[in-house]
Amino acid sequence: MKTAVALFAAGLALGTAGIAQAQDFEPKAAGVKMINLRVTSVDPEAGNPITTTGGAATGLRAEVNQDVMPTLGLTYFFTDNIAIEAIAGTTQHQVKAKGTGVNLDVHKTWVLPPVVSLQYHFAPAGKVSPYVGAGINYMIFYNGKDQNGFKLDIDDGFGLALQAGVDIATVGPWSANVDVKKVFFETDATDTKNGLKTKVELDPWVISAGVGYKF
Template structure:
């Protein structure tokens, strides 16, 4: 599965929403004080394409490529009011970092990253069986369990970034719903290779695309 596949799934769920709304009229939109817990399949797709330079700042002719990672994640949404909610997502993904350029395409590092994102959502609707939302918030990137490759020693800096979000909960039956969600996260990290002999200011800036099933409490 790729980010394109997940985007198609998001589109399909959106097209199916009117039919779901007609057949699952017993589902109601969450209200102030409700929790919605969502199990998702999530594609974290970095967009990094940054230059790798030498310690003196000279262009090495190489750039950074970071792989996608598809993993299960959990989302927890608490409704502060009927229109405002706070969401936190939890999960960890594994990515391969490669140096590419000319005839070179070599893996230099594999790492797990814990990318929690917390957003404040605005939900305009209080009636119906579809609850669209937009949100904005912050994220952290914590790299762990790294595995160096092919004789390279890579160090990545943890840090913080920010995120925008759009999605919808589509009512099924009782407390259950389908969730589709797209986030764009902006985050950059300093990558040092072989004690700074090579380095890169890597703008990961991933798309985070998810589909899942939620339950309201």
């Protein structure tokens, strides 16, 4: 979470510096498209209990680590205020089984979590233009590697996402961007070799900072 906070602060500092230097800038408007290249922290919450397939407690819980990767977002403005954004990026996460005296690596997997959200942009003609959004995502787990005698199967699926962010115009079509998403996603993870399972509420915070370009 420290990394996520640092990204947020760095993006805000970049945008504030841009305001001081901005001369002419291109506002948001109907028909405008925007590309955002961001550095993104994906920090799952997880922590759900692991049980046997029969439902008996094991005393263990599933933990999933944070990862930071570049992401790409594409936004299209239907009106000056209303836009749709699609983001793409992929992160790698370590799944662990933790408990009293236990800290085992279970599975390492790549995750592709595209998010499509409908946004409302405040002050589209201003240098500082915050926005909010809501949408859906689809979690795809791929290139998984089992560890320490486990054989884990993680289900893909749909989730919901809430979003808030701000674009800060710098010069011409360029802007700085800070973006925060909360994704609500629950999946089933089953260890088919050892007869274990858990319903994992990943619910990651997706915190990004980067630059945007309108065209």
